[in-house]
Amino acid sequence: MGRTPRRRRRPAPRRGPGRRRGEITPENTLDTYNKSWRVWERFCAATSLPEREGSRGVLVAFVTWMLREGQQNGKGYAPTLASTHLAAAVVGLRQRGVQVSGDDQAAARAALEGLAVKLLQAGERRGRGQAVGADIHGLRAIARSCPDTLTGDRDKALVLTGFHYASRSQDPAGLLTGKTKHSVRNAKIRYADDPEICPVRAWTAYRTRLAAEADPRWSAPDAPAFVGIDQWGHITGGMGPDSVTRAIKRISKRAGVPIHWTGHSLRIGLASVGCAKGKDGIAIADQGGWARHSRSMLIYMQRDDGWDDNASAGLT
Structure with a gap:
């Protein structure tokens, strides 16, 4: 009797680091990424800029737009929320294959901080501020x-x-x-x-x-x-x-x-x-x-x- 040929097991497909990160990212973090990407899409539509552009100039324009008129009601975001949207938008760009350098992101963040200081100097405070801590x-x-x-x-x-x-x-x-x-x-x-x-x-x-x-x-x-x-x-x-x-x-x-x-x-x-x-x-x-x-x-x-x-x- 001839031998029954052995079936070779196919190796399990390797999961890339991006997929592994997605599997362990908490749902609330993913929700933040999605919300921030929608803010980025509104920014690009309002300014006629491409969604797959992560240059320094575009990121600086993004934070400026957020503080000036970024909310759907036409008002500006609080600097803390704008900072969150900036960070999450950069994550979204990189996930879509766009190269965003750390220096360009830092420049946008510096511009955001400068604009936030100007708001304070003008006596304008946005957002509810940090919640009181339990004691x-x-x-x-x-x-x-x-x-x-x-x-x-x-x-x-x-x-x-x-x-x-x-x-x-x-x-x-x-x-x-x-x-x-x-x-x-x-x-x-x-x-x-x-x-x-x-x-x-x-x-x-x-x-x-x-x-x-x-x-x-x-x-x-x-x-x-x-x-x-x-x-x-x-x-x-x-x-x-x-x-x-x-x-x-x-x-x-x-x-x-x-x-x-x-x-x-x-x-x-x-x-x-x-x-x-x-x-x-x-x-x-x-x-x-x-x-x-x-x-x-x-x-x-x-x-x-x-x-x-x-x-x-x-x-x-």
Whole structure:
């Protein structure tokens, strides 16, 4: 009998670095890229410039246009948002094979900073400014103000766990009981020394009550970790990013926090409180899902007035 010829296995196709990056890029980042590319397309249509052009002159014209009239209502963008659109547009150009040099991008960014200074000198401030960061005093006030209801237990768990992993609004909205849809990071949340503001105890109390008072499907492994609850105590489904933002604002207002928190306050809070308590910057970055030495994280590491831990202290 003759031998049956062996079939050769075809090697699995190699995935290029661009594809691998796309597979691990968070959805919120991809959304930013898409939004910024649409801004770039509007700029090119308004100025009759080609979309596949990334020269210094075009990038400088882009930032100038954004600050002057870039929004769809004809008003100019805030410099911080224009900076985000510039960075994302450069990514979009490079993804489409356009060569954009670092020097040309730096020149556009310098032009943006110069225009931003002129706006400040003219007394014009755009944008809402940076959200206020959560702090320990505010966490305690919130924990004490949450009512003894399923909604109250959910509110407490939402804020306390969110603070400990530096959540953005989309993060708790994407969490499932057993996994997450929007993030690949695995933040470790420990028991707190103070039981009143312990995220683990708050989470356990919320999930225990949810299992006891709601339909069992809301406690299933693939159920949303945080559910919407109407005024009558009925589950309305999983919370979305907008409902998380509204909830955090409502919760902080109920607690009497002087400046109401936003969906970004918990993220800022972990960085600023961690820095104030002497936590290592790399440890903060890993916990919050920032790139190590992230510029935005460093901005979040706020100091109240600059007197504590002043860089010039003891130099002379």
